[in-house]
Amino acid sequence: MTTLLSPEIDTVGELTDRCDRCGAAAKLEVTLTSGGDLAFCGHHANRMHAEIARVASKVRVEEGFVWAGK
Numbered sequence: 828m829t830t831l832l833s834p835e836i837d838t839v840g841e842l843t844d845r846c847d848r849c850g851a852a853a854k855l856e857v858t859l860t861s862g863g864d865l866a867f868c869g870h871h872a873n874r875m876h877a878e879i880a881r882v883a884s885k886v887r888v889e890e891g892f893v894w895a896g897k
């Protein structure tokens with residue numbers, strides 16, 4: 828069994844990004860361990876929480892949004 832590293836999670840004010848999957852307002856911004864950035868709406872952030880946690884070094888969650896990967 829492999830041990831997953833937990834990303835560092837910050838709560839922030841309103842995010843201005845759009846979801847990279849569907850274009851809805853982002854609730855979660857991710858900094859990847861590989862260097863890039865991704866943004867997800869609430870729907871995609873929760874549906875892909877396991878994948879996000881696996882590749883993220885840092886996660887910024889909009890205040891008030893409850894993320895399944897936390």
Ligand SMILES: [Zn+2]
Pocket residue numbers: 846847848849850851867868869870871
């Ligand atoms: Zn989305």
